Amino acid sequence: MSTTTDADPTPGRRGRPPLPATEAKILAATREILAEGGVRSLTMEGVAARAGVAKTTVYRRYRSRDELALAVLIDMVRTVTAGPEVADVRTELVQILRATLDVLRTTLMGRVMQGLVSELAVDPHLSEAFRDQVVALRIEEVAGVLARGAERGQLRPDLDVGLVHELLFGPIYYRLFLSGEPLEPSFADRIVDAVLPALVGQRPL
Amino acid sequence: MSTTTDADPTPGRRGRPPLPATEAKILAATREILAEGGVRSLTMEGVAARAGVAKTTVYRRYRSRDELALAVLIDMVRTVTAGPEVADVRTELVQILRATLDVLRTTLMGRVMQGLVSELAVDPHLSEAFRDQVVALRIEEVAGVLARGAERGQLRPDLDVGLVHELLFGPIYYRLFLSGEPLEPSFADRIVDAVLPALVGQRPL
């Protein structure tokens, strides 16, 4: 007998449930198109065709091109795993930035971000989703490092996590979006070295 | 991408000369549309209609939507004037960043940049133009400050201008594009305070 007290997921749901295969086909098609031609070539029509799915089915799940692209992006973020915890603040920060640089340089993530950033900057709904599901993770990591650093007495205890996060990641995205400089791993070290002195100093940040 | 209004003195030219008024009408219409609906609503067709000009006329001057937007953007950058030269490195840097923050916050520049950044990141032709005509100016300013600071012995002499520039401006554009935090003037101080220690320290940047 089943345990009748188990919560039935969405109990009153009616109607035919969405096929999980369809979802997967759409995301796969989107990823392929993105890889081949970038965000410029991403169209709802193209995705539907490539996925072997009706246009209406795509629209039923993603109300816009951007929402779809964001879904793929978030899907990819899941795979990014945090590095091991070490005792040294500098090493930890470098690890975090390097992981970000690696993802942006070696996966679709960079191209998708480039194509998505204009929408992200303009559409509040989209940017909220992005911040909640992507940025928040990175901030958490930085917050953890700062907290541990402060405990050990290596860092000032009154640091503004948001600001530190902006100082660390800002240059990376600046390169991705505007300067076009390569996102080489050593960039992580240079950023951390530039910001770290301020994190230990006396003058309030 | 001709944005000059100078008279072209080509002697052997025949036929009707381009009306200078037309150029102005197009740029004005573009600016208005940009202000009202952002880059999303900027279309060649709309610009032509609003300017009371034929579509072909717009195309004759700007080969694409992006080229047109960039022309407006560059047109606006001209108006940004450098602050006065002072003896203090920190003050100079803060002045530079604050000027950038002011322009992005109070003029169309911010919205235009948000709308344009995806194109800028993707189109080499466009990004080159942007870097040559916009970024280069800012780097020059920073380079000047660093040089004077080194002369006075306030700064290390071996600094990488490009890197410093990225550290300073990165966080600002990060806010503009991704985090959505306000571009308040005090942000300039906080950035400079965070980076400055590294510019005077012993460890190589």
Add this chain to the structure above:
Amino acid sequence: MSTTTDADPTPGRRGRPPLPATEAKILAATREILAEGGVRSLTMEGVAARAGVAKTTVYRRYRSRDELALAVLIDMVRTVTAGPEVADVRTELVQILRATLDVLRTTLMGRVMQGLVSELAVDPHLSEAFRDQVVALRIEEVAGVLARGAERGQLRPDLDVGLVHELLFGPIYYRLFLSGEPLEPSFADRIVDAVLPALVGQRPL
């Protein structure tokens, strides 16, 4: 195309029987939509929504939009009652035509016919049902009049009922479908007066 509400006495039937209320709700919704927007706006989806019924439920009863419209039409025809039998051929014919004019002018019947005629003309299945259940009734009436008139010696005995029926009703539907002239009651008199001389004359019709 079951339009009967009679209890189906099939003995071996199992499962839940159709709710009679559902049938009524669907027909009512159809009539309303027809009245408001004509046949153009009649959609299965709309009917289901308006009736508060699932699309599948509508399809289970009426396999197409036209079948549904025809059901409503036939439902309405039932209400048309024949006039009293009188001794005068002319009066009887006028009565018949006038009843038709009245129904077409004052009820939904006219609009429904206008919307349905294209389907009626093209779909053999549909037109057969229409002729059997609607036209046949009118022909019967005319046949009765002609027979009684012949018995009394008022009319030629060799008349072609089908032809007479076409001569009488043709002009009415011509107005309804093509000329747009009003279907006023006096039109009945004028038609009968035009056709009657031929029904009594010597020359074979």
Add this chain to the structure above:
Amino acid sequence: MSTTTDADPTPGRRGRPPLPATEAKILAATREILAEGGVRSLTMEGVAARAGVAKTTVYRRYRSRDELALAVLIDMVRTVTAGPEVADVRTELVQILRATLDVLRTTLMGRVMQGLVSELAVDPHLSEAFRDQVVALRIEEVAGVLARGAERGQLRPDLDVGLVHELLFGPIYYRLFLSGEPLEPSFADRIVDAVLPALVGQRPL
């Protein structure tokens, strides 16, 4: 020198004039589709594809499916020529009706009419165009016959042309739309024979 007083056809016209070839291709494609599958299968998309023309180009000329079908229909009506003028009323009327029957039976006209009639009955814009460009011609013919007949003393002089026209053509369209009886040529004779007595008699019609 040109005669400056000559009326220049649409003198102030600007822009590229519509290609006549395009018009022809669209109408040809429409005719083909109509012939193959009837009005049911007539779609703007299909017409555009078959004509090798952009959908927008079709819409630029015909704002709806019905307008397009009507254009083809009117185009076909042009080709119907009147029979020779003879001294006998009956012969003339039979000629007219027979011509109509022939066109409806042997050309696309019948099928198009069947498909179009629902729209014709409902859309005032459409029905007006149809009456002005198609029905009016037939009424003119009938009017001519009646007038000449009255001059010769063969017909009553006070006949209502509109009514006579409805009596003559009503039965034909009744067959086309509702009864499904064949439109054989002899039907013309039977109609005329049925109506003619009333046109010469004493009782006012």
Add this chain to the structure above:
DNA sequence: GACTAAGCGAGACGGTACGTCGCGTCTTAAA
């Protein structure tokens, strides 16, 4: 009283066509 077949709601799904927007090119007449 349990089983079972149908009615029924809901909604996913693959489709077709819709009518519109904007693109970038072209052809024309006027300035």
Add this chain to the structure above:
DNA sequence: TTTAAGACGCGACGTACCGTCTCGCTTAGTC
């Protein structure tokens, strides 16, 4: 030669309905 005007082929948009198909629930009759 520039300009205004507008036709044109094209690609994509987002929506409306279509008719079919699962689902899970409800409601009978039959065993």
